[in-house]
Structure formats: structure tokens, C-alpha cells
Amino acid sequence: MTMTQTWFWRFLLTLCGPFFLRIQSSNLLADSNARFALDLYQTIRSSYKENVVFSPLGARLLLGMVQMGAKGKAHHQIRKALRLQEDSIGEEFSALKSFLSAIHPRRQEFTFNLANALYLQEGFPVKEQYLHSNEAFFQSAVKLVDFQDAESCAEAISTWVENKTDGKIKNMFSSEDFGPLTRLVLVNAIYFKGHWKQKFREEETQPMDFTIKEGSITKVPMMKMQLRTKLGHFTHSQVNYQVVELPYEGNEFSLILLLPAEDIAIEEVEKIISVDQIQGWLSEMQEEHVEISLPRFQIEQKLDFEEVFKALNITEIFSGGCDLSGIADSSDLYISQVTQKIAFVINEDGSEAAVATGGQVPVIMSLASNQFVANRPFLFILKNNPTESILFMGRMTNPEAEKMRGRDTDSL
Structure with missing residues (x-):
């Protein structure tokens, strides 16, 4: 390399350095978030026999709120579980703040409601720096309450x-959730509803057999659509499955659906799923004309993350004597409860523009050579495309289960 070439590359690196670092930081954050999401899923799925939905982003935010005030062993356990390097705190928070600012505002194409709060027992004065940091990075509230009055709380x-x-x-809570020993409660609630880029036509929705996890069959409202989208057929450890992408209007979000082959139990796919596989799907899927059949469903689920976090070796924050001195000066401060509640809806809703393309449907139907028929348990991932971050993840094993629990789809 000549001196001129050396100078040019040094100049280019100097010019692009900050930009390159921002991209690299964002990619590292997305990768660590994805690995954390898979860790959570593998822990959560074993505790639920049927439907599961959770938000890795929400769990990440809750731990981030605690991490800001944690020190010593508690701080180290959180960062290790989040798959983060000790020297990346500044870049990580900056990337997270930019991400939240980008998706949080209400947009015509989607509704994304995010609520984070930290409720602390009265008598523990919160440090001003902690209050400012939480508001700046997590858009979260820190509130003092009296847990002795459980009903009012x-x-x-x-x-x-x-x-x-x-x-x-x-x-979200009842008086039974709190007691005289309650000290600190973390709350996370997320609601997302987007409009499909191409709408499912309501007149196409018909009752169809769905084989639930145990092998019995139930009737569910099955939506149908033909469109051109990304589809892939994959095999890993002799496990065959399909993956399809359903984009939302604006292309900022997509729903990724994973459907095992008819002779493959969903547990077999769950065992082998990994971040590398997910990245492989996204890069290898090809645009195809696809005929999709997807059940209309909703899940409303409340998760207690204490046991989940403990399974990921985040134990220190749940015991007395942990160092949360960044929040308040007290040796009696510890996490009493970490709760997330999700309302997740999949239905025919779409944009007006998508309806206008209905005249092209017969042409697409005649070209559709691939079928994706979700008439058996499947996995789903809702991701933000610009950042590749996983917002929601779960599995659907019985679309009728929520109705049997008395849930009302329209209320969601």
C-alpha cells in the first residue's frame, strides 16, 4: 500500500468513524437483545402448556431501569443476562433512547403504547439523578406508594x-399482589396494534379445523390472503418448518411466523431455535406468491418475571442486602415483584390503501404456488425492521383458549 493509499484510508476512517461506531453499536444492541429474547423464551415456554406471549423489549427495559441504580454483584448479573459488555453502557443507553424515541410516538400506521414504572415503598427517598436518568432513557415513572394499603396501591x-x-x-393488579414486605415493584405494560400492509378480507375468514398441541381438533376463525411476501423452507437437525413474513403498513414492523411441518411437534422447533437461525431466515427468505391461512386470535397474558430472571441467574436484586444504592440509600431495598402484562391481537385489520389493491387479488391467487396454512401450533415474532429488535415473541397452540377463559376479543 502506498503512502497516498494509507493516508486515504486513514482519512476515510476518520470521516466515517463515528457513523461506523453508531451502526456497530446499534447492531451489537440488536444482537444482544435477540439473544436475551431467546434466553427468555426458552425459560418461559417450559412453564406454560398453551399460548405464550411476552415482550423481550419490555423485560429489557425493566432490567435497564434497575441496572441504572444497581451496583456490584446485582449490576454484574443484570448485564451478563442481557448479554452486554461492561464497557458499552454509554453507547447502549444512547442506542436504546434513540430506538424508543423512534417507535414510541403514535403513528397512523400503528399504535404502540408502552408504560414503564417503578413503584417504591414510602420512606425510601429516591435519588434525583436516578429519577432524571429513568425519565431520560426509559420514559418511565418512579412513584412512592404505601404498600401497606394494598387495595389503594x-x-x-x-x-x-x-x-x-x-x-x-x-x-393489572389486585390487593393480593402486595403485602407488608413489598418494597419495590416494577411494572411494564405494552400494547401494539398495526395495520397490515395488505389486508385480510373479512369475507374470506371461515371456520377451519385447528389441531391443538395435544392433538385434538377445534374450530377457529381462519383468515385467508394471497400476497407476494418473503417465504422460506428450512431444515435443521431433521426438523422441517416454514417461515413467512407478514409486513405491517409502513414496513416498520413485521410479523414473522414459524410453522413446523405436520409431523413435527412444536417443542422440536423450540429446542433448536437460535439467534443465528433467525438471522439466517431473514437473509435467506425469498419473495414468493404465497397463499396464507392464519387464525384470528388474541392473547392477554400477565407474567411474573421473578422466577424467569432467577433462572437467568439474576438473583441478587430479589434479596435483602443487594446494592441498589443508586436508587436510594437503604440496605433494605430489593425487588419484590416484576410484572409484565401483554394484550396481543391478530385480526383482519388493514389500511384503506390495502383495500384499494383488492382488484389485484385474483391475479395473485392464480400465481400463488406456495401455501402457509397455520392450522396447528406455530411460533410468532413481531420485530421492528429498522433496528431488527424483537418487540414480542410467543407461540399459539390453541386460538380458542382465550375465549374459554372468558376473554373478549373486541375488548382488546
């Missing part, structure tokens, strides 16, 4: 969550 927190989610998530 439950009502106050539930009302706050309901207001933050436009009434979509109700009754």
Missing part, C-alpha cells in the same frame, strides 16, 4: 397502566 397502579395503554390493559 392495586387500584392506583392498575389505573395508571390503563391510562397509559388507552384502556387496553385493565386490572
Whole structure:
């Protein structure tokens, strides 16, 4: 390499250095978030026999809120579980703040309601720096309450969550959730609803057999659509499955669906799923004309993350004597509860523009050579495309299960 070439490359690196670092930081954050999401999924799925939905982003935010005030062993355990390097704190928070600012505002194409709060027992004065940092990075609230009055606390927190989610998530807590030993409660509630880039036509939705996890069959409302989208057929460890992408209007979000072959149990896919595989799907899937059949469903689920986090070796924050001195000066401060509640809806809703393309449907139907028929348990991932971050992840094993629990789809 000549001296001129050497000078040119040094100049280019100097010019692009900050930009390159921002991209690299963003990619590293997305990768660590994806690995954390898979760790959570593998832990959560074993505790639920049927439907599962959770938000890795929400769990990440809750731990981030604690991490800001944690020191010593507690801080180290959180960062290790989040798959983060000790020297990346500044870049990580900056990337997270930019991400939240980008997706949080209400847009015509989607509704994304995010509510984070930290409720602390009165008598523990919160440090000003901690209050400012939480507001700046996590758009979260820190509130002092008296957990001795459990009924009032439950009502106050539930009302706050309901207001933050436009009434979509109700009754998050009851008085039984709190007691005289409650010290610090972390709350996360997320509601997402997007308009499909191409709408499912309601007149196409028909009752169809769905084989639930145990092998029995139930009738479910099955939506149908033909479109051109990304599809892939994959085999790993002799496990065959399909992956399809359903984009939302604006292309900022996509729903990734993973359907095992008819002779493959969903547990077999769950065992082998990895971040490298997910990245492989996204890079190898090809645009195809696809005929999709997908059940209309909703899941409303409340998760207690204490046991989940403990399984990921985050144990220190749940015991007395942990160092949360960045939050308040007290040796009696520890996490009493970490709760997330999700309302997740999949239905025919789409944009007006998508309806206008209905005249092209017969042409697409005649070209469709691939079928994706989700008439058996499947996995789903809702991701933000610009950042490749996983917002929601779960599995659907019985679309009728929520109705049997008395849930009302229209209320969600």
C-alpha cells in the first residue's frame, strides 16, 4: 500500500468513524437483545402448556431501569443476562433512547403504547439523578406508594397502566399482589396494534379445523390472503418448518411466523431455535406468491418475571442486602415483584390503501404456488425492521383458549 493509499484510508476512517461506531453499536444492541429474547423464551415456554406471549423489549427495559441504580454483584448479573459488555453502557443507553424515541410516538400506521414504572415503598427517598436518568432513557415513572394499603396501591397502579395503554390493559393488579414486605415493584405494560400492509378480507375468514398441541381438533376463525411476501423452507437437525413474513403498513414492523411441518411437534422447533437461525431466515427468505391461512386470535397474558430472571441467574436484586444504592440509600431495598402484562391481537385489520389493491387479488391467487396454512401450533415474532429488535415473541397452540377463559376479543 502506498503512502497516498494509507493516508486515504486513514482519512476515510476518520470521516466515517463515528457513523461506523453508531451502526456497530446499534447492531451489537440488536444482537444482544435477540439473544436475551431467546434466553427468555426458552425459560418461559417450559412453564406454560398453551399460548405464550411476552415482550423481550419490555423485560429489557425493566432490567435497564434497575441496572441504572444497581451496583456490584446485582449490576454484574443484570448485564451478563442481557448479554452486554461492561464497557458499552454509554453507547447502549444512547442506542436504546434513540430506538424508543423512534417507535414510541403514535403513528397512523400503528399504535404502540408502552408504560414503564417503578413503584417504591414510602420512606425510601429516591435519588434525583436516578429519577432524571429513568425519565431520560426509559420514559418511565418512579412513584412512592404505601404498600401497606394494598387495595389503594392495586387500584392506583392498575389505573395508571390503563391510562397509559388507552384502556387496553385493565386490572393489572389486585390487593393480593402486595403485602407488608413489598418494597419495590416494577411494572411494564405494552400494547401494539398495526395495520397490515395488505389486508385480510373479512369475507374470506371461515371456520377451519385447528389441531391443538395435544392433538385434538377445534374450530377457529381462519383468515385467508394471497400476497407476494418473503417465504422460506428450512431444515435443521431433521426438523422441517416454514417461515413467512407478514409486513405491517409502513414496513416498520413485521410479523414473522414459524410453522413446523405436520409431523413435527412444536417443542422440536423450540429446542433448536437460535439467534443465528433467525438471522439466517431473514437473509435467506425469498419473495414468493404465497397463499396464507392464519387464525384470528388474541392473547392477554400477565407474567411474573421473578422466577424467569432467577433462572437467568439474576438473583441478587430479589434479596435483602443487594446494592441498589443508586436508587436510594437503604440496605433494605430489593425487588419484590416484576410484572409484565401483554394484550396481543391478530385480526383482519388493514389500511384503506390495502383495500384499494383488492382488484389485484385474483391475479395473485392464480400465481400463488406456495401455501402457509397455520392450522396447528406455530411460533410468532413481531420485530421492528429498522433496528431488527424483537418487540414480542410467543407461540399459539390453541386460538380458542382465550375465549374459554372468558376473554373478549373486541375488548382488546
